[in-house]
Amino acid sequence: MFTCTKILAVTDPTLDQQSSLLRALRIAEKTNAQIILFSCIYDKSYDMTAVLTSDERFNMKQALVEHEKLKLAALVNELNCDANVDVVVTWYKKLHEAVIDTCHEYKCDLIVKATKKHGMLSSSLFTPSDWHIVRNSSVNVMLVKSHEWPQKGTVVSSIGVLAKDDEHNSLSDKVAETAHGLSKLLNATLHFANSFAGAPLHIAVEVPNFTPEVYNKSVQNRHTKKVLELAETYKVATDNVHVLEGLPEDIIPEVCQKYKADLLVIGSVGRTGFSAALLGNTAELIIDAVECDTMIVK
Known part of the structure; x- marks a missing residue:
């Protein structure tokens, strides 16, 4: 809620x-x-x-x-x-x-x-x-x-999974929870969107017996399993779970555009010092690319 x-x-x-x-x-x-x-x-x-x-x-x-x-x-x-x-x-x-x-x-x-x-x-x-x-x-x-919010709109949540630190994993749970609460509040349909990095092309040439398609499918399955677990927790329909290969700053705006999102919910870990003065982290690239409203979960 x-x-x-x-x-x-x-x-x-x-x-x-x-x-x-x-x-x-x-x-x-x-x-x-x-x-x-x-x-x-x-x-x-x-x-x-x-x-x-x-x-x-x-x-x-x-x-x-x-x-x-x-x-x-x-x-x-x-x-x-x-x-x-x-x-x-x-x-x-x-x-x-x-x-x-x-x-x-x-x-x-x-x-x-x-x-x-x-x-x-x-x-x-x-x-x-x-x-x-x-x-x-x-x-x-x-x-x-x-723009105006419709009575029954669409909320897209950018879900990160398989992070190596507890801070980002905790943030992903909070983003999903916030998106679910907002979708209920606005009587909107909720989508979960996630992206994964495919195998670099040069590996297929340099590493014998390496099959990029098999590797990519394995990575996608791992991401999909994690996102579906969150989707089950928050009663998100399987058809509304999207795990796609590519950079998040490309994939998330594409999902928002395809499903005509009225609101994107995304997480952002606060930065301090020199790094806070730099533009262009993943969250900011996504925020700047979408046409809908954006809720940044801290």
Whole structure:
């Protein structure tokens, strides 16, 4: 069962529709969670100390914060929702730091944030702030697009198996459990998707009596057995279990597209230090490639 008590819905002043609030409301309807409707604003003219006096800077800051609060309050009233929604506006330069700090301060257990295309020539949906939030958050993060969730949609869960460390194996179980809970919450069909690496081509030439087809089938069977065990636990139909050869950043988006996923559930182990500054780990490559919403399980 998917549960959460407090959702941090991060707004984007540049978007006409606040998809993060709409998704948070949908979840709150089922879980009775409280929503913290959050906006982080900053005006660069605030730094123009040579032009503005300290009083003028303070008054400008207060006026902009109050204006944003009124705007969000009006949005909540316009939606005429029954959920418990509190509006919080922070004045801060770095969005991702404000989001993480606010999530911690209000003890939220889910962050919901909208994403968008950055321009006609950009293929990426996500900003550096999105990635920083995903990497540094200690709670689950949902990145949402501008489409509507249907009444009976499709949830795809990216399932990793046969990991060599307990952390990733534990994460796979948590991802499956979260995906199952969300599919029940949204009355959606659940799919489990997994990929495996086939035999390198050069091995067939260099190693006598090596048969790539036999090797690949053996690896696929091992992966399939593990995924089917999870599927049985969470009552996922056998026809909705997909174990395919290839890289996960290729296979998972293909499964999402084929079955018209509305939500992908994927796990991500938090990183720190130098590795946290690098883009391109498997989870991020998958997230950036899919067209649906994504729940990142931490």
